[in-house]
Amino acid sequence: MFRPARRPGRWATAAAALAVVLSGLSSAPATAAASPQWQRLTPPLTTPWTNQVSPTNALPDYPRPQQTRDKWQNLNGVWEFAKAQPGEAPPIGRSLGERILVPYPVESALSGIMRHETQMWYRRTFQVPNNWQVGGRGQRLLLHFQAVDWDATVYVNGREVTHHTGGYDAFSVDVTDALTTAKNQEIVVGVADPNDAGGQPLGKQRQPGDGIFYTPSSGIWQTVWLEPVTPAHIDRVDTTPDVANGSVSVTAQVGGPVRQRVEAIAYDHGRVVGRATGEANKPLQLKVDKPHLWTPDDPFLYDLRVSLSSGDSVGSYFGLRSISVGKTADGKQHMLLNGKFVMQLGPLDQGFWPDGIYTAPTDAALKFDLQQEKALGFNMVRKHIKVEPDRWYYYADKLGLMVWQDMPAMKDDVEATPAAQVNFESEMHRMIDQHRSFPSIVTWVPFNEGWGDYQVGRIADEVKSWDPTRLVDAESGVNCCRSEPDSGRGNIYDDHTYTGPGTPTPDATRAAVDGEYGGLGLKVDGHQFDPAGSFAYEMEPDSATLTKRYGELQQRLLLAAQQCGVSAGVYTQTTDVEKEVNGFLTYDRQVKKMDFAAVRAANQAVIKGATGAPVKGPVASQGTPGIDGIAAYPFDENTGTTAADTVGGHNATLVGGAGWTAGHSGSALAVNGSGQYADTGAPLVKTDGSYSVAAWVKFTALGDGFQTVVSQDGGDHSAFFLQYSGADHKLAFSFVGVRALAPMTPEAGRWYHLVGVRDAATGQLALYVDGKQAVSRNVCLGEASTGHTVIGRGQFGGNPVDYLNGAVDQVHVYDRALTEQEVATLYSSGV
Template identity: 65%
Template sequence: MYARRSSRRTRPRGPASVIVLALALVTALAAPAVPAGAAADAPKAQTQLTTPWTHEVSPTNALPDYPRPQLTRARWQNLNGTWQFAEASAAGQAPPTGQTLPEKILVPYPVESMLSGIQKHVDHMWYRRTFTVPRSWHGDRLLLHFQAVDYQTAVYVNGTKVATHTGGYDSFSADVTGALKGSGPQELLVAVDDTTDIDGQPVGKQRQTGDGIFYTPSSGIWQTVWMEPVASAHVDRVDATPDLAAKALRVTVQASGITTQTVEVTAYAGKKKVGRVTGRAGTELELPVPHPHLWTPDDPYLYTLKVRILDRHRAVDEAGSYFGMRSIGLGKGPDGKVRMLLNGKFVMQVGTLDQGFWPDGIYTAPTDTALRFDLEAHKKLGFNMVRKHVKVEPDRWYYWADRLGLLVWQDMPSTFASHTPPDTVKAQFESQLHAVVDQHRSHPSIVTWVPFNEGWGEYEPGRVVSEIKSWDPSRLVNADSGVNCCDSLPDNGEGDIYDNHTYVGPGTPVQQGVRAAVDGEYGGLGLKVDGHMFDPANGFAYEMEPDQATLTRRYTELQGQLLKVEQRCGVSASVYTQITDVEDELNGIYTYDRRVLKPGADQVRAANLALIKASGSVGAGDGTTYPPGTPGLDGVSFYPLDEGSGTVTEDTVGTHDASLVNGPAWTTGHAGSALQFNGSNQYADTGAAILDTTGNYSVSAWVKLDRLGSFATAVSQDGDTNSAFYLQYSGQDNRFAFSFAGVRALAPSAPQTGQWYHLVGVRDAASGTLTLYVNGQKAGTAAACLGDASTGHTVIGRGRYGGNPVDFWPGAIDQVHMYDRALSADEVGQLYQSGK
């Protein structure tokens, strides 16, 4: 998401009445004694919003659900609930073994969250509780699991350090058997350091001072803590990759404590056994899945797995899992363009940007039902994809995506280091990225890994893509979502996808080469809903609408434009910003508290389904035909500019005489007289939109520049915000160009001042190209699949950008032609010769 240009600010603090209300709510939820200072540090806005599930949370039911659905065992114990808490003075402080900590916190809600009962940020912290090992577990190994802790963690059991971990988004475990006392309560201490460092630490959207497109941080334990008994030889992870061509599942059982034992993996369709394989742990096994029932968003069919470790045919460990049979890849769609293919077919991926923030739990959904809600909302609204934006969710989120049938693009949380970070930063980033891939590699819903977003912390993208491909060759890699904008490094063709971000958009990225093209972010339509805003005084959107009807209409308009982009440009996917409001951002389909659906549900669903349905008809054309246009080389308007005096110049072919604005002078032209422009405020206005810029057209002019360096436009036609086209000199490239905003067909070499050149710009809507000719020769071509409709005036001597007149021509212009068709190369040559 584009960075919003604004100064950092500190959120306003709440009045006493709001603090009292917050304290009452926290007390009702977590039942700890909360020091007054904790509530006093609470942001005012954050205490004002609750979700429909906030009041379901208590110390006895804090996320009680089994946290690891892809590796299940019958025996386990949840350690969520009320823990003791204290702020530490610094990193590396000696553990307060045997000491009662002064505060209480509800785990696993982040320290900054309302649900935690603390609601303030601290850099260094201690958690403490005791636990008892059930008698029936004696004789087993005891594993202690942390699903996610942000950011650096040290774990002590009975004063013995049993684990350290760096990274805020992946799970880690410790075998704590050797640290246990014989019986009775066991002390568990957890030290966490989290400075929310925005240089080298992967933080995603977290900021200590949340503002604009960045939000309140989530420090400490923010996912479930739990424990389970296992045998000495036990399964750690099941890596499952479907292989449709072989009608098999490629499965690797990662295990600990294995000596001579073997692993057995059995697949079931319901209760029916469909395949079985045995072999060594840590090696890839081929599990037959005959007549595979394919997993799709419309039919998210899941097989179940039983995994056993066998010692002489006796099972010493047994775990359950599941998998889906589907493929994801690239290939040519019906229109011959490279598309993202699901199970060998092009299916338009229509999704939203999903940031995964909550007003009550920040990073942590209050309940499992709440966690599922956003995904169910996607399905009800006709989406088939979700982009998890620079955050990693708990395993249960991916389980629900698998169950409900949603394709997932998984971002890696961004660092904000430079493009040349030190090796230590790169090593940490890649280690944590690898851990995320390993933990989630078996979810059928995940189809794309996204290591970088808009260049945030981006470095060596080609090498990072290669690493991800070596870890997981079965999925696509989107090297840098939004590579066209912001802080992105130059696009050198890395990865499988060219990803365009355009707000409000949608963008019109053209599929080229061997990569698929996608609209990775667009939209951002906003609506204010009283009583459901995080910070009403500072809420914003990329385009704020006055009411629900307008929001609904604008959403359907954007999706209708995307339908053309899908059909003409070869785009494979779209990501609308966004499914919910997040803090100051009011551009969600739902409000931040999930209580109000802002646009009309039926219209949103119909517009989304139309995009998906069109997947089957790409290549058949969209029914658009382009008339042959007016024959001959005169065109529909021609300005010889031979008057030599006066304030009006004649259109000798059409009826749109041009008025001279701010006094351009008459000068000697290429032939006869010409207009001389000062490059600051002078131009000629034809008073009409001469060209239909949604179809084929051409423009030509003889031009001479007095100076170089800045953009300068010879001929354009005004749009609402930008010119529909620019026949211009591009100061950025020091070349002549025929352009749309952001797309330029460039000449190969720089022009000279004081010299006449003949420029022709040709728009061929059928082929989706812009072509520039200089002095009768083809000079450059650019792909531009859609043209903007324009009802503004055609003008000579300037352009329009951002709603303002810009790029005034510094020099002379002569013999301007406009055509309602695409000139051929031969015609351009004839026109040049006639002018010579």
């Protein structure tokens, strides 16, 4: 890993009385009339705030709302910049050839560089105001970095003052002893960022960005500032609400050998409502008069003043709220806010910008996305594998949005090394510690869809031990992608289904959520990052259709909440992001892609409707009795292009050259895996109720592809698939997003008897192989479909897919759930 070499030499330390004068936030002194200048470059898309950014107003707001002090100096602005070479000595006292606007990532247009670098130098000077009285027995000077991606070495006046790894957590250093008596003090920062060539947490950054991964952000990407403090000072204020006792626990984290007394005072609009005193580094229980709880509808915050006997004092705030999982009246586990079930509904929020990439161009822009989410009627937001500046969480606190905070993932397709795992856990622990006092954060999400996951159960337990007051979502999308098998740990079972939403059900200890669904897309000319590469999970032709489809998804989510006990839904996503065009807003935040009033109404209907009385599921129908079912295809013709339905009136047509072969009994349908199947010409079963399908099947060849034996077409995808899952190398009975997988791996050239049973009354999806139940999955809702029942293929994305390569015989379709005994009887009969 690149780390700048230390420059040798002696540097004077701070004198007892420094007499230096503040002269603003200028960068290094000009050395010539033609010295380089910062220039705003042209981003792929321009946001409403792009042209507001300049060297004089680069994120000038105080960056730490939960620990404020009156005196501080912002070091954002123009810095000198240069590409670095491995092992290169730091450029102490040497002007660099380019100019960069901090804190915008080097790859961004707003930085003025707009290229990727893996190793780089930053340099500037600053002046310490003489009224800060820094040095000697006076104040100490802290240098703060909110975030640098990824490996940073900091020098002040040639002395290495700190080295930090971690792209998403803040770090600080006392630089007092590195100051000189000179007017200008020099800072040099060396940064190395291997991006996706390294094993560190990096979220969705990739070089180059593509698909669901995006342009990387290297270097300094959050605010840099100076702050004078007393020698004994508060490093962090931790607040933990206790709703049951109407109090808050306040811990002033203070370093140093001298014990300090702490006073904490709570205010309600300037009126003192609580006070507590005690020792530093120990929790103080501060009771408040007439506790006012924080909720999304009423995001009330108390002001807080915390002071030390040393004279140090900081301003802060807190909210009183609890978050838990517990049983509601229907006997199911739900997520509870302040002891009550509140349906949590929000968007997936990636936090990317076309002009600043990881860094919002202005504070108003940072707040804008949250304001839009609130206007859309959401009460929650999932911050997706990125950590935002503290001001983002402050606005979530103020606006009333619950936050699920993801840990930025390691690379998705590489197994984490032991060293990478140690680093991941260390950075995640720091991230949690630094954000534990924001009342809006209600859930920690350590892993997503298997990206860099390992020992998921242990990590979930570890996160819970670090912060027992919040929920832990052990793996978001545990049903998806590269996820490890469900560990059963944490407080939440999290389903990802596109377009979905999925219909998971709570278990004995965990709530069930739709951690991702949706992804409905619309291309808006003139507002696409990459028009040729734009994509979505389901593309719509216009805003009206997009809004209508969104409403349909929300109606299904409400049904999942009412019938299945789903506690939350996360829709993909707030804005378009690079090639993804599935946002409520375009990537440049210039165009609203849906009717926001209609979206708000749909969202509010879900939140309010989910908290009402549970809705009973479908009443079990007796269905048609008998072992033959409502349709049966023996495939005994052995000639022609029609297969008779010997029970009903829906003869099947052979399509694409499908033919005949020797069957398990008589002849059978033969298909070659390429466009051949049999179409029954009708939807044989109501797929939102109970049904069963049975077939004998023999595979000519098996591999990594899917092969569907029987399915029924829907509008976009099959309502069910009786199939071979090439992703798992297992036989399966599947819904989109859910597969009931048999434990054994099938063999080519052998006949198997498969029966898929959907019992709507119990919510079970069961697969029987050769007369015995192989697996059962709890899937609450089925999907209504009016497409044809077909034999030998499936449907996905509106297209025929997953063609069978083999033979099918004795297909039976039932309008009810078969019993275990009936399945065994059917298998024994051979038909």
